[in-house]
Amino acid sequence: MALEYSSSYSLLPQLIITPCFFIFLIFLLYSISLFHVTFTSASTPTTSLLKVEQDQEALTLLTWKASLDNQTQSFLSSWFGRNSCHHWFGVTCHKSGSVSNLDLDSCGLRGTLHNLNFSSLPNLLTLNLYNNSLYGTISINIGNLSKLITSLDFGFNHFSGAISPQLGFLTSLSFLALASNNFRGPIPSSIGNLRNLTTLYLHTNKLSGSIPQEIGLLRSLNNLALSTNNLIGPIPPSIGNLSSLTFLFLNDNELSGAIPLEMNNITHLKSLQLSENNFIGQLPQEICLGSVLENFTATGNHFTGPIPKSLKNCTSLFRVRLERNQLTGDIAESFGVYPTLNYIDLSSNNFYGELSEKWGQCHMLTSLNISNNNISGAIPPQLGKAIQLQQLDLSANHLSGKIPKELGILPLLFKLLLGDNNLSSSIPLELGNLSNLEILNLASNNLSGPIPKQLGNFLKLQFFNLIK
Numbered sequence: 499m500a501l502e503y504s505s506s507y508s509l510l511p512q513l514i515i516t517p518c519f520f521i522f523l524i525f526l527l528y529s530i531s532l533f534h535v536t537f538t539s540a541s542t543p544t545t546s547l548l549k550v551e552q553d554q555e556a557l558t559l560l561t562w563k564a565s566l567d568n569q570t571q572s573f574l575s576s577w578f579g580r581n582s583c584h585h586w587f588g589v590t591c592h593k594s595g596s597v598s599n600l601d602l603d604s605c606g607l608r609g610t611l612h613n614l615n616f617s618s619l620p621n622l623l624t625l626n627l628y629n630n631s632l633y634g635t636i637s638i639n640i641g642n643l644s645k646l647i648t649s650l651d652f653g654f655n656h657f658s659g660a661i662s663p664q665l666g667f668l669t670s671l672s673f674l675a676l677a678s679n680n681f682r683g684p685i686p687s688s689i690g691n692l693r694n695l696t697t698l699y700l701h702t703n704k705l706s707g708s709i710p711q712e713i714g715l716l717r718s719l720n721n722l723a724l725s726t727n728n729l730i731g732p733i734p735p736s737i738g739n740l741s742s743l744t745f746l747f748l749n750d751n752e753l754s755g756a757i758p759l760e761m762n763n764i765t766h767l768k769s770l771q772l773s774e775n776n777f778i779g780q781l782p783q784e785i786c787l788g789s790v791l792e793n794f795t796a797t798g799n800h801f802t803g804p805i806p807k808s809l810k811n812c813t814s815l816f817r818v819r820l821e822r823n824q825l826t827g828d829i830a831e832s833f834g835v836y837p838t839l840n841y842i843d844l845s846s847n848n849f850y851g852e853l854s855e856k857w858g859q860c861h862m863l864t865s866l867n868i869s870n871n872n873i874s875g876a877i878p879p880q881l882g883k884a885i886q887l888q889q890l891d892l893s894a895n896h897l898s899g900k901i902p903k904e905l906g907i908l909p910l911l912f913k914l915l916l917g918d919n920n921l922s923s924s925i926p927l928e929l930g931n932l933s934n935l936e937i938l939n940l941a942s943n944n945l946s947g948p949i950p951k952q953l954g955n956f957l958k959l960q961f962f963n964l965i966k
């Protein structure tokens with residue numbers, strides 16, 4: 499599952515100005531020559547020294563602009579002259595006249611950063627290049643960026659190469675996003691120097707190696723996304739020191755081992771994504787201690803053992819995906835009533851026991867999938883009270899008894915899959931009321947009697963399988 503984030507630093511201008519590269523080139527030559535003049539004559543006075551610095555910043559930006567693909571600079575047509583603080587698009591300045599923010603989110607820029615001299619923007623606080631077509635490596639000179647920089651966003655570009663360990667020099671960073679690029683190699687351990695980080699987005703790259711234990715030094719972290727990479731090895735126990743974490747995305751890697759007990763120290767998680775790794779052992783036991791967990795996925799691992807007790811009372815749950823593991827336990831005992839639960843998939847595990855009538859009290863539930871388990875007993879008629887249900891999949895279990903007629907009052911139900919069970923008796927006429935039903939599978943049961951002619955009301959029915 500990919501994690502999306504949007505960068506909210508800038509509003510796209512409504513107006514696209516035509517590129518004016520020739521004019522720009524003339525200005526560039528002009529400013530270079532003037533720069534030299536100013537520089538040589540600026541022996542002492544503070545005002546002209548400042549002017550030199552300003553010219554230097556403008557020259558730095560113009561040099562970078564000139565290195566970008568010609569066709570992709572339309573947003574930068576206001577970048578000319580010698581004063582980058584004078585209405586240059588995406589540039590904001592300190593009162594002193596030095597550049598403080600570069601905000602070029604979604605500008606369609608194509609090119610590299612090789613010609614952006616990081617040393618020449620000494621007062622930069624934020625650098626936002628999110629969602630452009632920038633490529634190439636990020637040189638070790640990245641460490642020459644201002645020590646004051648708090649936010650660096652290179653997300654959604656085509657950068658490649660290693661993540662430079664020199665990023666660890668930028669100790670004021672609170673937001674660092676390199677997500678959705680082609681970065682390779684390990685996560686440098688120097689990342690542990692960034693003690694003020696609250697958000698670290700490295701997801702959707704080709705990062706390899708293990709998660710450095712230094713990650714546990716980032717005690718201010720709220721959001722950590724390492725998903726969709728090639729990371730291996732276990733979750734370092736030091737993660738337990740990240741007690742402020744609210745979002746933890748580790749899904750779609752090759753992580754292995756058991757979830758460290760120290761995870762129990764993180765009690766404010768709202769979203770925990772562990773899907774599609776090689777984890778073993780039990781699910782983290784105390785994940786809902788703070789009663790704020792909304793989204794939890796652990797799909798496609800080798801988790802064993804029961805559902806954590808803390809999940810039973812976890813009334814904040816919204817979306818839960820635990821399918822394709824070897825989880826076990828009595829399904830009637832393991833789950834409670836979840837007033838905001840929207841989606842739950844427990845399929846392809848080893849749950850046993852009977853279906854609880856409590857599912858009927860999950861009034862927001864749109865999808866319930868418990869197929870491919872070992873559940874038995876009857877389908878509780880109370881399921882008819884889960885009035886938002888759109889998909890119900892209980893196939894490949896040992897359910898017996900009748901199909902409750904109450905399922906016929908679920909107004910939104912469009913998929914009803916009950917095949918491969920031991921259901922008996924006749925198909926209730928009430929199923930004919932399911933006007934949104936598109937897929938019905940009752941195959942491989944012990945159903946008897948006629949097929950009710952009301953089933954002919956299923957105008958949208960695509961897949962209708964009653965074969966015994």
Ligand SMILES: *[C@@H]1O[C@H](CO)[C@@H](O)[C@H](O)[C@H]1NC(C)=O
Binds near residue numbers: 519569
């Ligand atoms: C950009 O435009 C200049 C001037 O017309 C030209 O010399 C240069 O080759 C162009 N570069 C690219 C990458 O198109």
Ligand SMILES: *[C@@H]1O[C@H](CO)[C@@H](O)[C@H](O)[C@H]1NC(C)=O
Binds near residue numbers: 504629
């Ligand atoms: C990325 O930028 C393009 C314009 O270059 C814009 O159309 C698109 O909506 C942006 N996408 C995101 C995810 O911000």
Ligand SMILES: *[C@@H]1O[C@H](CO)[C@@H](O)[C@H](O)[C@H]1NC(C)=O
Binds near residue numbers: 554616618
């Ligand atoms: C980058 O800027 C710094 C400081 O202004 C300067 O000393 C250095 O020579 C510049 N480097 C390049 C490659 O232009």
Ligand SMILES: *[C@@H]1O[C@H](CO)[C@@H](O)[C@H](O)[C@H]1NC(C)=O
Binds near residue numbers: 639
């Ligand atoms: C920039 O960083 C490199 C590598 O860290 C360093 O060798 C160089 O001296 C720095 N340059 C400036 C102008 O700070």
Ligand SMILES: *[C@@H]1O[C@H](CO)[C@@H](O)[C@H](O)[C@H]1NC(C)=O
Binds near residue numbers: 669670671694
């Ligand atoms: C980290 O944040 C604290 C509190 O906001 C601040 O006092 C400190 O100066 C910051 N550290 C750095 C290196 O910016």
Ligand SMILES: *[C@@H]1O[C@H](CO)[C@@H](O)[C@H](O)[C@H]1NC(C)=O
Binds near residue numbers: 735736737738739760
């Ligand atoms: C958590 O932080 C404490 C104090 O800095 C340290 O002693 C401990 O080793 C850390 N725990 C882990 C598991 O890294």
Ligand SMILES: *[C@@H]1O[C@H](CO)[C@@H](O)[C@H](O)[C@H]1NC(C)=O
Binds near residue numbers: 760762763
């Ligand atoms: C973190 O978890 C470990 C193991 O469960 C425990 O021994 C330790 O006391 C916890 N640390 C904190 C700061 O809660």
Ligand SMILES: *[C@@H]1O[C@H](CO)[C@@H](O)[C@H](O)[C@H]1NC(C)=O
Binds near residue numbers: 768769792793817
């Ligand atoms: C949970 O997932 C839903 C649907 O994907 C999303 O809209 C919501 O923002 C997520 N909540 C959290 C806390 O991530």
Ligand SMILES: *[C@@H]1O[C@H](CO)[C@@H](O)[C@H](O)[C@H]1NC(C)=O
Binds near residue numbers: 808
């Ligand atoms: C769940 O909540 C009920 C009622 O609040 C309480 O009696 C029970 O001990 C809780 N169970 C767990 C596992 O926290």
Ligand SMILES: *[C@@H]1O[C@H](CO)[C@@H](O)[C@H](O)[C@H]1NC(C)=O
Binds near residue numbers: 821915
């Ligand atoms: C339920 O889960 C099974 C196995 O994981 C899957 O094949 C099936 O498509 C799911 N049912 C629905 C309705 O999504």
Ligand SMILES: *[C@@H]1O[C@H](CO)[C@@H](O)[C@H](O)[C@H]1NC(C)=O
Binds near residue numbers: 848874
């Ligand atoms: C399924 O449950 C029955 C009892 O209901 C038990 O005898 C059987 O071993 C279970 N099968 C599996 C594969 O867990």
Ligand SMILES: *[C@@H]1O[C@H](CO)[C@@H](O)[C@H](O)[C@H]1NC(C)=O
Binds near residue numbers: 899920
């Ligand atoms: C199927 O259900 C019938 C009762 O309806 C029962 O006699 C039979 O043993 C069940 N078969 C299996 C394989 O569970």
